[in-house]
Amino acid sequence: ETGVTQTPRHLVMGMTNKKSLKCEQHLGHNAMYWYKQSAKKPLELMFVYNFKEQTENNSVPSRFSPECPNSSHLFLHLHTLQPEDSALYLCASSQGVPRGEKLFFGSGTQLSVL
C-alpha cells in the first residue's frame, strides 16, 4: 500500500458520458499529479498541483478537467472522451514539486472509452 488511493479501479464509459476519477493521498504530501499510460507509450504527465495550485498543464485537451480542492484530494473530470483516451490513469503524490523527490503512485484507473 503506497498511501495513494484511486477510485474507481476500472471504468467503462461512452463518448457522451461524464465521469470523474478520484485520488486521495494519506502521506501529508503537498504535490499531486495525473499521469496517462497508454499501451506501448511512455508515461505522460498531464497535470501537476502544488499546494492546491495547478503548476503544470501538459497541453491536455479540455475534455480532461482536473480539480484539487485540498492537498490530499485530486479529481479528474472526464467528458466527451474519445476512444483514444482509453488508458491507465495514474495519480501520484510527492512531498513537493520534484527537485529530486520520489513519487508515490496509486494503483490507477483503467479507463475504456467505447
Add this chain to the structure above:
Amino acid sequence: SQQGEEDPQALSIQEGENATMNCSYKTSINNLQWYRQNSGRGLVHLILIRSNEREKHSGRLRVTLDTSKKSSSLLITASRAADTASYFCATDADNAGNMLTFGGGTRLMVKP
C-alpha cells in the same frame, strides 16, 4: 520528447540469473530514478541516484550512473519470479522544469 529510453524493451531470464536493464537520456540531469510496475498497477519507487553519484545499492538492486555517457543501468541479482514486472527510469532534467520524465520501460519476465 522522451528523455529516458530503456534497453532492452523486453528481457526474459531464468530464476536465479541476473537481470540488467539500461537507460539512456539526452540532457543533463539532477537525478535519475528507477521504478517498477506490476501489470496494470501503479509504479513503485525503487532507487534514486543523484548526478554526483556513480553507484548505489539497495538489497538485490544495483544502480550505476555514467553522466559522461548519459546512461544508467539497473542490475537485479539472483532474480526471482516475483521480480517479473516492467521497470522504468525517470529523469529530473534541468530543461524539463525539474518534472520527472519517464522512459518506455523494460518488461522483465523471470521464469521459475
